[in-house]
Amino acid sequence: MNAIDRSTALQPRSDWTRGEIREIHDLPFPELLFRAQEIHRRHFDPASVQLSTLLSIKTGGCPEDCAYCPQSAHHNTGLKASKLLDSETILAAAKEALEGGASRFCMGAAWRAPKDRDIAKLGEIISGVKELGLETCMTLGMLTGKQARALKDSGLDYYNHNLDTSPEFYGEIISTRTYDERLDTLAHVRDAGMSVCCGGIVGMGETIEDRVGMIHALATLPKHPESVPINLLVQVKGTPLEGAARVHPIDFVRVIATSRIAMPRSMVRLSAGREDMSDEMQALCFSAGANSIFAGERLLTTPNPGGDDDAALLARLGMKSDGRSRAV
Numbered sequence: 001m002n003a004i005d006r007s008t009a010l011q012p013r014s015d016w017t018r019g020e021i022r023e024i025h026d027l028p029f030p031e032l033l034f035r036a037q038e039i040h041r042r043h044f045d046p047a048s049v050q051l052s053t054l055l056s057i058k059t060g061g062c063p064e065d066c067a068y069c070p071q072s073a074h075h076n077t078g079l080k081a082s083k084l085l086d087s088e089t090i091l092a093a094a095k096e097a098l099e100g101g102a103s104r105f106c107m108g109a110a111w112r113a114p115k116d117r118d119i120a121k122l123g124e125i126i127s128g129v130k131e132l133g134l135e136t137c138m139t140l141g142m143l144t145g146k147q148a149r150a151l152k153d154s155g156l157d158y159y160n161h162n163l164d165t166s167p168e169f170y171g172e173i174i175s176t177r178t179y180d181e182r183l184d185t186l187a188h189v190r191d192a193g194m195s196v197c198c199g200g201i202v203g204m205g206e207t208i209e210d211r212v213g214m215i216h217a218l219a220t221l222p223k224h225p226e227s228v229p230i231n232l233l234v235q236v237k238g239t240p241l242e243g244a245a246r247v248h249p250i251d252f253v254r255v256i257a258t259s260r261i262a263m264p265r266s267m268v269r270l271s272a273g274r275e276d277m278s279d280e281m282q283a284l285c286f287s288a289g290a291n292s293i294f295a296g297e298r299l300l301t302t303p304n305p306g307g308d309d310d311a312a313l314l315a316r317l318g319m320k321s322d323g324r325s326r327a328v
């Protein structure tokens with residue numbers, strides 16, 4: 001059986017070789033798109049896009065040195081650091097997200113890791129957001145097993161923690177946290193019984209082999225992440241990655257299609273970077289198997305196309321936002 005045929009087996013595979021992922025990634029573009037579409041519609045309605053909304057609940061001043069990130073205290077981006085928002089402010093934003101059609105509310109904090117006392121505060125916020133009828137997601141940095149279990153007990157549905165890139169390119173981007181530490185946090189999240197949201201970034205100066213390595217790392221986790229956010233780097237002034245070589249749109253679509261084929265049942269989220277994408281590029285991403293986006297006019301600290309633009313794009317494409325874009 002060749003790589004593609006094996007990928008169509010009923011059970012998602014976690015035993016991909018890098019060579020197989022590379023073979024898929026490098027297929028002639030029309031063939032790659034066809035295979036991705038075939039797999040996508042086997043598990044999902046191809047006209048449906050799930051909407052998640054982001055809120056930065058604790059902004060800036062982060063001790064980590066992630067080269068892409070405007071929130072790192074190591075870079076001079078002019079971003080004002082702030083404390084953890086109070087629960088009323090967060091719940092008001094969650095309500096607005098719900099009214100905007102989101103089914104999941106993702107809260108991000110610029111921490112290396114939360115403190116135990118933060119976890120207690122967050123519990124109250126999680127239950128409040130859930131009571132509104134939204135799925136909850138948080139991204140707070142590294143977690144211990146105990147913290148992961150406490151978040152799960154408070155009702156947290158998803159935890160976002162990205163691998164960001166290939167294991168071998170990772171050290172060029174972040175020096176204050178290792179790849180293995182990221183894998184440990186992901187294991188704690190899984191063991192606690194939460195769903196995993198884990199993906200990475202394209203456009204940081206990585207090679208094609210690094211993109212393949214990133215997809216390989218994601219698709220060989222013991223269980224595929226339920227959500228796979230694929231971010232196009234948002235270049236922020238003052239970060240070391242300002243001025244990085246731009247990614248050709250077709251090369252980006254290859255990453256989406258390869259992720260769809262390698263992780264057939266995962267939601268593949270077309271995440272950061274849509275402000276720099278044409279409608280045609282986004283349409284190709286949806287045609288390659290992306291089935292989720294961030295709604296709203298802000299990601300964490302940078303702009304996002306938001307309500308009217310997204311509604312117009314989805315209408316033009318004859319697609320619908322589906323709060324419950326579940327596997328079919």
Ligand code: SAM
Nearest residue numbers: 068069109110111139140141162231233234272
């Ligand atoms: N501090 C936590 C952590 O890193 O684990 C959570 C928040 S962090 C901002 C979440 C993710 O956002 C990062 O892992 C990265 O993949 C993505 N991200 C951050 N800055 C970005 C940028 N400028 N462009 C694209 N993605 C970015």
Ligand code: DTB
Nearest residue numbers: 108139229271272299300301302
């Ligand atoms: C993810 O992979 N992308 C989102 C979410 N997970 C937390 C964050 C994107 C951040 C983009 C830069 C910013 O707005 O600060």
Ligand code: SF4
Nearest residue numbers: 062064066069072110
């Ligand atoms: Fe901090 Fe997360 Fe930004 Fe890295 S990505 S600097 S950990 S907020």
